[in-house]
Amino acid sequence: MDSTGQLFVLSGPSGVGKTSLRTGVRKRFPELAYSISYTTRASRQGESEGRDYHFVSLETFLAMKEAGAFVECAQVHGxxxxxxxxxxxxxLNDRRDLLLEIDVQGARQVKEHFPRACFIFVLPPDRETLKKRLSERGTEQGRDVEARLDNASRELGEASxxxxLIINDVLEEAVEALAAIILSTRCRRQAILPRVRNLIQPD
Structure with a gap:
């Protein structure tokens, strides 16, 4: 059977540094594809259509969902x-390894369809660090920060x-950990055998 690309799924609470990790590891592995999600939320400062997300209306999103356009979808923070x-x-069919950056709800849906995907959860070193990161990024204020912290507690309960699991305390070290996971996964028997079957099982 022909091999397909390896799917990597990256999850973690808001403010834990998933986007920074994804950016850092893709500099290490430029060939690693990234799936750009669709979202109904408004774009943040510095974000652009087709690079960070595909920004669509609620009506468009729901129509796409009804048509089966999504392999996973979830409502997160409204x-x-x-x-x-x-x-x-x-x-995957083009044999490209692919990284998804999605929440735990979506990750569970992906696991149902792609049980051999590699699932990676990013944790903060502690709650106070997460609260500080959420406050400093300037996209949430007051109640929004507290709501995201409450949601983070629920998400952290899914990590097991x-x-x-990667603890993102020092970003550079967390990027190295993620890179090591990608390298080790690419060396698994299931990933290598289809490429060398003729060598180890000669006619």
Whole structure:
């Protein structure tokens, strides 16, 4: 059977540094594809359409969901997020490794369809650090920060079913840990055997 690309799923609470980790590891692995999610939330300062997210209306998102366009979708902090089924399958069928940055709800849905995916959860060193990061990034204030911290507690309770856990205390060290996970996963028997089957099972 022909091999497909390896799927990596990165999750963690808001403010834990998932985007910084993703950016850092893709500098190490430029060939690693990234699936750009669809969302109904408004763009933040510095974000752009087609680079960070596909920003769509609620009506458009719900129509796409009804049509089965998403391999996973979830409502997070009052907004909808979803991963394109077509985009994901194209990358994997082209034998490109693919990184998803999604919440725990979406990750559970992906696990149902892709049980061999590699699931990685990012944790903060402690609650106070997470609160500080949320406050300093300037996209949430007051009640929003507290709401995200409450949600973070629920998300952290899901960490135990992930394959790998990364504590993002020092970003550079966390990027190295993520890179090591990617390298080790690429060396698994299931990833290598389809490429060398003729060598180890000669006619």
């Amino acid at each position: 907004n909808y997020y979803g991963t394109s089924r077509t985009q994901l399958e194209k990358h 079913w992930y394959d790998y």
